[in-house]
Amino acid sequence: MKTENIYTKDEIKLLSCCTLCPRECGVNRFGGGDGYCGMDAGFNIASICIHRGEEPVISGPDGICNIFFSGCNLHCIFCQNHEISRPGLEYAKTAMSLDNVLDRVEEILKTGIRAVGFVSPSHVVPQVKAIIRGLNERGLMPVTVYNTNSYDKPETIESLDGMIDVYLPDYKYVSTSISREYSDAEDYPAVALKAIRKMYYQKGSTLSLDKEGGAENGMLIRHLVLPGQVEESKIVLRSIADELSTGVHLSLMSQYHPTPFVKDHLTLSRALYKEEYEMVAEAMENLGFRNGWVQDMDSYKNYKPDFSKENPFE
DSSP: OTTTTOHHHHHHHHHOOOOSSSOOOOGGGGGGGSSSSSSOEEEEEEEEEEESSSOOHHTTTTTTEEEEEEEOOOOOOOOOTTTHHTTTTTTTOEEEEEHHHHHHHHHTTTOOOOOEEEEETTTHHHHHHHHHHHHHHHTTEEEEEHHHOOOOOOOHHTTTTTTTTTEEEOOOOHHHHHHHHHHHTTTHHHHHHHHHHHHHHOSSOOOOOOOTSSSSEEEEEEEOTTTHHHHHHHHHHHHHHHTTTTEEEEEEEEEOOOGGTTTTTTTTTTTOOHHHHHHHHHHHHHTTTEEEEEOOOOOOOOOOOOOTSOOOOO
């Protein structure tokens, strides 16, 4: 692909020997997608669509323009977006030109949508930056949302300062054994905490809202409660309280739903019990968190995407 006016010299250098994420594969992304994420240096995007299923402050009244990138630098065995996150699957790699991406995003923004979300962006940060630069050159200044699994290097988060308005990080686990089994990343707890600390350093606890209640600047941490992992979730919440603040905004998610990839797993093969979620929600309250959202137990029905459709969530 041509790189003129798309990537900076530093971005070209990084993609030529990729150490973007903690995997540090060292592959030449311009030569193909041979690294852990399976993606090359192009704009491999599974969907650009209006998504109304995010937290109210993220979606706003009309939804958010979400860009769902193909591939991922984690291979979570329970991933709800498994159709696009695992290299080699049917919808895992759809190459677009930068102009195609910008045209589609601009089309959605012209309907009144105010924010653009970059979903699973940790392995494609140069592409994220190129899209933001392209939108700004067109005179479009949407609220930018970095929707990440938090398996990001601290220096990557530093490089996004001034480009990302709202950080939307997952904080999945604090136990290395669970991280290894569920996401093939034993170092996830330490890496994620460092990344989230960098986000917190940039944004603090305040989540600034516009007059319609949409997030304009700040950070919102997500945690998905998993079957059989109540104690792990409690420790995750304690870690946030101790390492950051009980004033940060949290989204405690109950939307877990088993996929075919975990049909034989001892605990992940079943749905989350209501009692499990309620115990974690109670722990969140007892720790003194003041800002956040909880979900209904049937929320998973709204989070089962079909990436063969133009809008996977409709």
